[in-house]
Structures are given as C-alpha cells and as structure tokens.
Amino acid sequence: MGAVPKHKLGKSRKGRRRSHHALKAQNLVPCPNCHELRLPHQVCRSCGSYKGIKAVEVKSE
Known part of the structure; x- marks a missing residue:
C-alpha cells in the first residue's frame, strides 16, 4: 500500500x-x-556559425 x-x-x-x-x-x-536570435553558447540555426566560424552546414529549403 502506498503513502x-x-x-x-x-x-x-x-x-x-x-x-x-x-x-x-x-x-x-x-x-x-546573421543577426538572427539564437540561444547563447549554441550554434546558430539559420547560418550554422559558432564563435565566428562555420560549425555546421545548414540545409536550404
């Protein structure tokens, strides 16, 4: 039996x-x-850059 x-x-x-x-x-x-809003300490979702360098290739739709 439970509490x-x-x-x-x-x-x-x-x-x-x-x-x-x-x-x-x-x-x-x-x-x-790119001046889009992003979370701090994370890669930008729109351009894929982090601390001024290209970190991820972003798919263009």
Whole structure:
C-alpha cells in the first residue's frame, strides 16, 4: 500500500509549494554573423556559425 496524506493541503499551501514551477523565458541573443536570435553558447540555426566560424552546414529549403 502506498503513502496516503493524513490531512488535506489547502490551496495556498499547495500554491506556495508550486510557486517555483513556472517556466522562464529563454534568453535569446542575436547571432553576430546573421543577426538572427539564437540561444547563447549554441550554434546558430539559420547560418550554422559558432564563435565566428562555420560549425555546421545548414540545409536550404
């Protein structure tokens, strides 16, 4: 048999516990090569460059 709560938790107590569960907005920075927004410390999806060098070949659609 699993663990069962002995008393009901109120809405405010439950809400205070879940106050840190919210999603945070991503920190996007412009690519120095093509000026598209990208995640920091990651290869740019539009041009494939990272720290000024071509890291990945990007497929053109």
